[in-house]
Amino acid sequence: MQVTRKPSDNFTRLFDVLAYQLAKYPNEKALNESVNGLWKGYSIQEIIERVNHLSCWFIRNGFKCGKNYSRTGGR
Amino acid sequence: MAGSPAWMIIDFACQQVGLITVPIHSNSTSADFDLIITETESSLCIAADRSIYDTILASVERTKSTARTYHLDSTHEGYFEALKEKESSNELEKLASLKESISPDDLVTILYTSGSSGTPKGVMLSHNNIAFNIKAVLMLLPLEPHYRVLSFLPFSHILERMACYSYLAFGVSLYFNSSKESFAEDFKTVRPHFCTSVPRVLEKMYDFMLEQMMNRNFIQRKTIGWALHVGKQYGSGKIRFVYFVKLTLARWLVLGLWRKKLGGKIRHMVVGAASLRPEIGKLFSAAGIQIIEGYGMTETAPLIAVNRFEPGLNMFGTVGLIVPGVDLKIDSPSETGEGEIMVKGPNLTQGYFKRQELNSEVFTSEGWFKTGDVGMFVKGRFLKITDRKKDIFKTSAGKYIAPQPLQNHFNKSPFIQRCLIIGFQKPFVTALLVPHFEILQAWCLQEGIHWTSPQFMVYNIKVRARMQQEIDTLNEALPNIERIKDFVLCHQDWTLESGELTPTLKPIRLRIMDHYKAEIEKMYG
Numbered sequence: 001m002q003v004t005r006k007p008s009d010n011f012t013r014l015f016d017v018l019a020y021q022l023a024k025y026p027n028e029k030a031l032n033e034s035v036n037g038l039w040k041g042y043s044i045q046e047i048i049e050r051v052n053h054l055s056c057w058f059i060r061n062g063f064k065c066g067k068n069y070s071r072t073g074g075r
Numbered sequence: 076m077a078g079s080p081a082w083m084i085i086d087f088a089c090q091q092v093g094l095i096t097v098p099i100h101s102n103s104t105s106a107d108f109d110l111i112i113t114e115t116e117s118s119l120c121i122a123a124d125r126s127i128y129d130t131i132l133a134s135v136e137r138t139k140s141t142a143r144t145y146h147l148d149s150t151h152e153g154y155f156e157a158l159k160e161k162e163s164s165n166e167l168e169k170l171a172s173l174k175e176s177i178s179p180d181d182l183v184t185i186l187y188t189s190g191s192s193g194t195p196k197g198v199m200l201s202h203n204n205i206a207f208n209i210k211a212v213l214m215l216l217p218l219e220p221h222y223r224v225l226s227f228l229p230f231s232h233i234l235e236r237m238a239c240y241s242y243l244a245f246g247v248s249l250y251f252n253s254s255k256e257s258f259a260e261d262f263k264t265v266r267p268h269f270c271t272s273v274p275r276v277l278e279k280m281y282d283f284m285l286e287q288m289m290n291r292n293f294i295q296r297k298t299i300g301w302a303l304h305v306g307k308q309y310g311s312g313k314i315r316f317v318y319f320v321k322l323t324l325a326r327w328l329v330l331g332l333w334r335k336k337l338g339g340k341i342r343h344m345v346v347g348a349a350s351l352r353p354e355i356g357k358l359f360s361a362a363g364i365q366i367i368e369g370y371g372m373t374e375t376a377p378l379i380a381v382n383r384f385e386p387g388l389n390m391f392g393t394v395g396l397i398v399p400g401v402d403l404k405i406d407s408p409s410e411t412g413e414g415e416i417m418v419k420g421p422n423l424t425q426g427y428f429k430r431q432e433l434n435s436e437v438f439t440s441e442g443w444f445k446t447g448d449v450g451m452f453v454k455g456r457f458l459k460i461t462d463r464k465k466d467i468f469k470t471s472a473g474k475y476i477a478p479q480p481l482q483n484h485f486n487k488s489p490f491i492q493r494c495l496i497i498g499f500q501k502p503f504v505t506a507l508l509v510p511h512f513e514i515l516q517a518w519c520l521q522e523g524i525h526w527t528s529p530q531f532m533v534y535n536i537k538v539r540a541r542m543q544q545e546i547d548t549l550n551e552a553l554p555n556i557e558r559i560k561d562f563v564l565c566h567q568d569w570t571l572e573s574g575e576l577t578p579t580l581k582p583i584r585l586r587i588m589d590h591y592k593a594e595i596e597k598m599y600g
Contacts, residue, residue, distance in 0.1 A: 012179040013202040015090040017209070017243045025220035025246025031080040032250040032265075034257065039250065039264065042080055044243075047087075050158070054088035055173075056166035057157040063118060065093030065173065 018048050078230030078239055079251050081147055081158060085121060086236075090202070092173050094119075096184045097197070098231035100578045101127055102571045107195050108134040111187055112142060114197065114429055121155055122146040128153055179203040185428050186233055188373045189577070197428030204376040205237055207421040211398045212241040217343055217384055218269055220246035225267040227252035227276075229578045233377045234348050238271045259336070266338035274351040275580035277366070278486075280333070281355055282511060285489045289517035302329035306361035307354045310391075322361060330362035337364065343384060345369055347377070348579035350460065352483045353391040370394030370460060372446060376422040379403065379446075380458045393457035398422075403458070404443070405451060412451040415464055417443040449477070466584060468499035474556045476504060478584075481557055488545040489514050493569060495587055496559075497595060503560040505598045507591055509568050510542065533564035563594040 011020045021027060021044050029041030042050075089096050097115050099108065101123065112120065112134055120135065120142045122128040128146035135142055145155035183205070185197040218224070224247050228235035242249045250265045252258055288299040302325035305318075314322065334341060344359070347369040356366040367389050369381030380403070382388065382395030389395060397403050401420035408414040423444055426434040437445050449461040461467075462477035469475055478496035485494040485506065493509035512529050515538065519526045524537050532538050542564060550558040569575035575587050588595060 011209075011244070012206055013090065013177055013181075014183060014205055014209075014240055015087045015174070015177075016206075017240055018087060021243050021246050027221060027246050027248060029248040030243065030246075031083060032248060033080050034251075034253045034261070041248070047080070047084065050084050051087040051091065052167065052170060053160050054084060054157055055091040055170050057160045058088060058092045058094060059166050059169050059173070061157075063092065063094055065176075 015051070018044065018051065022048060078226055078235065079147075079253075082123075082230050083239060084158065085155075090183055091170065091177070093177055093181065095182055098184070098186060098236075100187075100229065100231050102574065102578070103195075104574065105130070105134060105137075107187070107189075109138050110195060111197070112140050113138045115185060116140075117142045120144045124148050125151050125153070177202070179206065182425065186231075186373050189583075196430055196433060198373045199425045199428050200233075200373075200376050201425060204422050204424065205233075205240065207400065208237050208376050208378045208398075209241045209244055211378060211400065212237070213244055214399070215381060215383060216241070216245070216269070216345070218242070218245040218247055222247040222268040223250060223265055223340070224248070225250050225252060225261055225265050225270045227258060227261070228271060228273060228348075232348070232578050233373045234273075234371070234579070235271060237377060238345075262337045262341075264338075266340045268340050269343050270341065272344055272346050273348045273579045274346055274355065275349065277346065277351070277355050277359060281358060282492065282513075284333070285511070286513040286517070289514050299329050301325070303358065306330055306358040309357040309361035325361065326363060330358075333359070333362040334364055343367075345381065347371060347381075349581045350479055350483060352486060354487065356391050368394050370448075370458065374424040374444060374446075375401070375418060375420070376424070378422065379416075379418055382457075390453065390457045393453055393459045395458065396456055397458065406445070408451070413449055413461055414451070416446045416448045416450045416458075416460075418446060419443050470498050470504070470556070471500050471502050472556070476557060481553070484553070485546070485549050485559065488549060490518070490542060490545050493565075493582065495582055495584065497588065497598075501599055504557060505561045505563075505595070506546075506559045507563050507565055507587065507595075508542065509565045510538075515541075529566045533566045539564065561598045563591060563598065565591065 011017050021030065026044055028043045030044040030047055032039050032041045086096055097111060097117060099111055108130060117140065120131045122131050123146070125146055125148050128144065131144050135144055146153050147155055179202045181201060182199055183202045184200050186200065187195040187197050189195045224242050226235060226239060226249055230236055230239065239249060250261070250267065252261045288296050291299065305321045305325040308318065309322070341364055343365050345367055351368045356368060359366045365384055367382035367384060369378060371377030371379045378398050379401055380394045380397050382390065382393065401418060401422060404417050405412065405414040406417050419442055447464045449464050449467060451459055451461065453459045462479040466479065467475055467477045476496065476498055481496045482494045485491055490511055491508055492511040495507040496504060497506060498504040510533070515532065516526050518541065519538070522537070524535065526532060542562070546559050546562060569582055569587055571578065571580070575583055575590065577583060
């Protein structure tokens with residue numbers, strides 16, 4: 001299959017990818033998870049809003065730039 | 076665990092305010108948890124579920140950490156309610172200002188990796204390290220907006236994490252598998268066009284095909300066996316007419332079912348994080364799912380080289396072409412061109428967190444990173460990995476043995492699920508073998524051998540003789556020094572939960588050998 005996509009330099013930080021998708025390929029089902037056996041989708045706009053909400057929570061609760069946080073996986 | 080929208084939201088939210096994320100694999104030991112939480116001085120810990128939450132709480136207490144701890148199970152106390160918060164306009168302005176201050180060279184994540192050695196060390200990656208890889212991938216993968224991708228690898232591993240960011244950049248719809256149990260069903264309901272995988276997952280699918288074969292009648296077994304044989308001959312180059320006819324028939328009769336079981340839409344898959352047996356790649360490609368193998372490390376965010384999907388730009392048995400922008404050289408190549416792989420490039424880590432002594436060991440004064448992998452170039456441009464440098468051992472006779480190619484060779488047997496080659500400073504090579512118990516059981520049924528359980532069957536004289544027969548057949552293709560002279564049959568598979576496998580399902584050599592120390596000593600007794 002031919003790869004026709006051109007190189008993009010429209011993002012330099014990882015979170016820029018969100019605005020990048022919103023601008024170029026806005027997807028109504030960007031991220032999807034199974035909830036009670038059915039797939040639930042979140043649009044890229046919704047994801048951006050939720051990301052911003054949480055970032056504001058971090059600010060409000062004093063989590064500052066340079067501080068580390070851990071997270072784990074697991075079912 | 077695979078990723079989820081929640082994890083990606085948390086990840087991006089941290090990035091926007093300059094918080095550095097530190098993923099921890101859920102099967103990490105208590106000692107690992109303690110080390111990571113202490114070393115990183117974490118201020119906030121979020122667990123996927125209550126079980127991990129309890130583990131973290133215990134670690135926080137032991138280490139006297141001040142980290143606030145939450146989990147993502149909304150039905151229990153301790154849930155990370157912040158995920159449901161709404162911002163105020165004041166904070167949005169502060170957020171905009173903070174986002175503006177984040178530089179591409181800022182540290183964005185510290186990924187603890189022990190690989191197959193067992194000692195965790197934190198790899199520091201910047202936005203730019205990972206963004207470089209995303210941009211490389213955008214050039215290489217045949218994805219279109221609104222394609223569907225199923226993600227099932229752990230988000231805590233850099234391969235899947237980088238892949239998920241890339242999928243967002245492509246504009247595809249990303250579906251997250253939620254459990255091992257729903258894995259097969261998710262493929263049917265999502266009908267993905269693409270996914271990233273590790274070799275072990277493809278091997279399991281292949282093993283399933285072999286199990287199905289053993290449970291069929293004579294004609295069906297012969298048909299499946301023939302189709303698999305045709306599939307294993309699939310090549311990267313132009314297909315000749317006679318083979319094309321055979322392939323079409325094999326796909327119609329047998330191989331096409333694989334694609335059907337995976338939803339029927341999937342055409343491409345990228346495999347990484349461990350060595351892929353060429354015959355597995357050929358089989359899937361013959362089934363209409365083009366598999367390409369790539370190579371990288373956490374330290375390179377992760378891509379170093381990858382085969383391409385375009386004709387002429389891929390070669391089974393290699394990890395492909397160097398990613399544009401990455402510099403690579405083979406250090407002190409031998410007569411055959413083999414040597415340690417060294418890399419440099421925008422994707423290269425800033426170093427190991429708080430491990431200056433380690434940094435000075437792995438970086439040269441010119442900025443080259445010593446990968447610890449041994450490889451060579453094939454046909455002048457395809458990179459072929461031989462083995463981990465530290466896994467290559469010398470027998471007591473002074474002969475070097477690279478275990479990975481040997482393990483791949485013996486894994487060709489349908490009766491062998493896993494193989495670990497042993498022989499460091501020993502007079503001859505031996506192996507720990509995990510039999511393919513379903514296939515072994517089917518064979519026992521055919522031979523009229525009473526099957527009890529793996530725990531006892533590994534000591535059955537006839538079972539052992541059958542495995543010896545497999546080893547003898549595969550030994551014939553090898554020089555004497557590489558032949559397995561004795562083996563131990565393990566009665567259970569090596570697992571993530573037991574600490575014998577990495578999160579990407581690679582065997583941790585030292586741990587496995589430690590578990591079977593007595594049996595190994597007996598072989599050389």
